Amino acid sequence: MNEERLIGQAAAPGVSPMVMGGGSIAPRLDLSGARSRNLSERLIGVVLFLCGAVSLLTTVGIIGVLVFEAVEFFLEISPLDFFFGTEWSPQINQNPLYGVIPLITGTLTIAIIAMIITLPLGLMSAIYLAEYAAPPARAVLKPVLELLAGIPTIVYGYFALTFITPNVLQPILPETEVFNALSAGIAVGIMILPMVASLSEDALRAVPRALREASFALGATKLETSTRIVVPAALSGIFASFILAISRAVGETMIIVVAAGSRPADVIPNPLGQLQAMTSYIVLTLSGDAPRGTTEYRTLFAVGLTLFAMTLLLNIVSQWLVARFREVYQ
Amino acid sequence: MSAAVGEDLLAADAGGGRDQLRARQRRATAVSWVFLAAVVFAVVVLLVLLVAVAYRGVPSLSWSLLSSKASRNAESAGLQTALFGTLWVISLTAIIALPVGIGAAIYLEEYAPRNWWTRALQTNIANLAGVPSVVYGLLGLGIFANFFGFGRSIITGALTMALLILPVIIIASQEAIRAVPLSLRQGAYALGATPWQVSRHHVLPVAMPGILTGTILALSRAIGETAPLLVAGAAAYLTYNPDSLTDGFTALPIQIYNWTDRPQQEFKDLAAAGIIILLVVLIGMNAGAIYLRHRFSKKTRW
Numbered sequence: 001m002n003e004e005r006l007i008g009q010a011a012a013p014g015v016s017p018m019v020m021g022g023g024s025i026a027p028r029l030d031l032s033g034a035r036s037r038n039l040s041e042r043l044i045g046v047v048l049f050l051c052g053a054v055s056l057l058t059t060v061g062i063i064g065v066l067v068f069e070a071v072e073f074f075l076e077i078s079p080l081d082f083f084f085g086t087e088w089s090p091q092i093n094q095n096p097l098y099g100v101i102p103l104i105t106g107t108l109t110i111a112i113i114a115m116i117i118t119l120p121l122g123l124m125s126a127i128y129l130a131e132y133a134a135p136p137a138r139a140v141l142k143p144v145l146e147l148l149a150g151i152p153t154i155v156y157g158y159f160a161l162t163f164i165t166p167n168v169l170q171p172i173l174p175e176t177e178v179f180n181a182l183s184a185g186i187a188v189g190i191m192i193l194p195m196v197a198s199l200s201e202d203a204l205r206a207v208p209r210a211l212r213e214a215s216f217a218l219g220a221t222k223l224e225t226s227t228r229i230v231v232p233a234a235l236s237g238i239f240a241s242f243i244l245a246i247s248r249a250v251g252e253t254m255i256i257v258v259a260a261g262s263r264p265a266d267v268i269p270n271p272l273g274q275l276q277a278m279t280s281y282i283v284l285t286l287s288g289d290a291p292r293g294t295t296e297y298r299t300l301f302a303v304g305l306t307l308f309a310m311t312l313l314l315n316i317v318s319q320w321l322v323a324r325f326r327e328v329y330q
Numbered sequence: 331m332s333a334a335v336g337e338d339l340l341a342a343d344a345g346g347g348r349d350q351l352r353a354r355q356r357r358a359t360a361v362s363w364v365f366l367a368a369v370v371f372a373v374v375v376l377l378v379l380l381v382a383v384a385y386r387g388v389p390s391l392s393w394s395l396l397s398s399k400a401s402r403n404a405e406s407a408g409l410q411t412a413l414f415g416t417l418w419v420i421s422l423t424a425i426i427a428l429p430v431g432i433g434a435a436i437y438l439e440e441y442a443p444r445n446w447w448t449r450a451l452q453t454n455i456a457n458l459a460g461v462p463s464v465v466y467g468l469l470g471l472g473i474f475a476n477f478f479g480f481g482r483s484i485i486t487g488a489l490t491m492a493l494l495i496l497p498v499i500i501i502a503s504q505e506a507i508r509a510v511p512l513s514l515r516q517g518a519y520a521l522g523a524t525p526w527q528v529s530r531h532h533v534l535p536v537a538m539p540g541i542l543t544g545t546i547l548a549l550s551r552a553i554g555e556t557a558p559l560l561v562a563g564a565a566a567y568l569t570y571n572p573d574s575l576t577d578g579f580t581a582l583p584i585q586i587y588n589w590t591d592r593p594q595q596e597f598k599d600l601a602a603a604g605i606i607i608l609l610v611v612l613i614g615m616n617a618g619a620i621y622l623r624h625r626f627s628k629k630t631r632w
Binding site (some may be wrong): 163247 | 354355357358361362364365366367368369371372373375376378379382383386429431432433434436437438441442451453454455456457458460461462463464465466467468471472473476477493496497500524525526550551553554555556557560561583586587590591598601602605608609612616
């Protein structure tokens with residue numbers, strides 16, 4: 001497939017100079033309209049290039065706007081206080097504190113709870129779908145997972161607030177508050193489960209049959225083959241899906257806004273109580289309107305920049321894992 | 331790893347273990363049920379979620395829910411303003427994102443030279459797809475709402491949404507374009523067609539179903555997105571319908587959020603009814619995408 005693409009790419013530029021060359025041989029007698037065709041061809045090329053450049057502009061725009069406002073913010077509040085401060089209370093009028101650590105640990109708390117739910121379930125689902133499921137079972141289960149992935153996050157938030165908390169958590173743990181991190185974390189875990197399952201399944205399916213057959217031939221059971229041969233061979237892809245899942249959990253917003261409340265937590269949050277994550281802080285502050293040019297407004301961008309840096313790092317690690325440790329089988 | 335398996339197997343043999351073999355088989359069967367249980371868990375959660383929403387929301391479903399505007403009174407509150415807002419924003423998002431996304435995909439697949447610049451663009455698109463949606467909201471707020479001065483308006487929301495779904499549309503379109511057989515392009519080039527003629531008349535028509543499927547799925551994701559609109563420009567409470575690009579707006583998921591956020595149970599029931607309507611819209615769009623994919627995958631065979 002790669003080879004085919006290479007040829008395709010080589011063919012396109014190879015042909016166009018010929019067309020242009022034909023135009024320049026007979027510059028005066030232009031019966032074919034090659035010249036105007038040339039011009040419009042170039043124009044279209046430029047337009048298409050610009051379309052491609054929009055994505056680059058988006059990145060420039062994101063980094064630009066985040067850095068610009070964050071720099072203004074750091075001129076007012078020392079980066080040391082921001083990154084190492086352990087109390088977050090920007091809304092207090094006298095002596096507001098801008099220590100971002102509670103927001104980061106809030107985000108991580110949600111991510112950890114989500115991972116506890118999603119990693120084992122996602123991996124086991126992937127093994128089932130890739131190694132065990134008969135085609136008819138797959139034909140039913142895959143669309144269900146896709147459906148689960150297509151549900152908007154606000155719906156999961158509603159589910160966490162009105163079902164998971166009162167019907168699941170509070171009967172078991174009566175001290176659970178109405179707004180709590182645990183329900184939000186569980187809902188985030190359910191939300192990213194389909195992604196982990198489907199990416200890990202792809203990784204497992206990419207392992208060649210020959211490895212499985214060799215294992216069976218040595219007398220290994222299906223379980224031994226799956227867990228000791230196929231999973232290790234697909235490990236880079238599985239880890240990549242895990243890291244992508246963490247990144248999604250870190251960036252998740254509405255579930256946390258709806259279900260985890262609005263009170264910033266301590267550095268070590270209580271999962272049964274309220275907390276604020278970086279994402280939910282941004283939405284909750286803007287719901288109360290932050291006028292442009294105020295410290296409050298700039299704080300959003302400083303927090304946004306921290307969030308952006310974290311998710312970018314995770315995404316890059318995930319891509320690197322896939323590229324670096326991909327097993328190539330002939 | 332494989333060495334460890336070998337040793338285990340040898341050990342099993344040395345033990346002469348029929349029993350051991352049987353135990354291993356039993357364990358394999360038992361664990362396969364655990365694997366199945368993990369998938370079934372996902373299915374059960376989906377069912378519970380749907381039933382829980384339906385249980386609360388169905389009694390509140392009525393035509394007046396669709397035709398009334400927002401209200402502080404649960405009995406007379408409706409979704410009309412939000413539906414109009416969503417319609418405006420999503421149509422505009424599609425109008426902006428579709429041509430740009432297809433153009434970018436054609437550029438990357440048919441025009442771009444294979445060099446560091448193209449690789450950088452491609453990596454950039456992959457990374458953009460992983461940026462949290464709330465960060466796009468900040469982009470919309472900082473650039474469109476404040477820098478360009480569009481304020482909290484439909485155009486701000488649509489531009490933000492368009493940038494948000496652009497990477498998804500580009501990646502889906504690229505895949506569709508890549509699936510077009512090379513012989514088609516070569517045939518056209520051999521007859522003297524220019525690169526654009528090849529793309530426009532031969533590659534695009536064949537790739538279009540795939541592109542449209544990806545676009546519909548991207549738009550259905552955009553319909554459910556709440557955070558970027560909330561940050562970049564939507565109003566949480568609005569009682570008039572928008573009628574121009576610079577008007578303020580609210581949207582379906584934002585109205586649902588607004589109702590969920592209120593302490594009264596009646597509003598929570600209304601939110602569930604809103605969710606049902608949102609899900610019906612999404613299922614309709616997804617069904618359309620599946621139909622497109624199915625229909626055209628049958629029609630063209632190479």
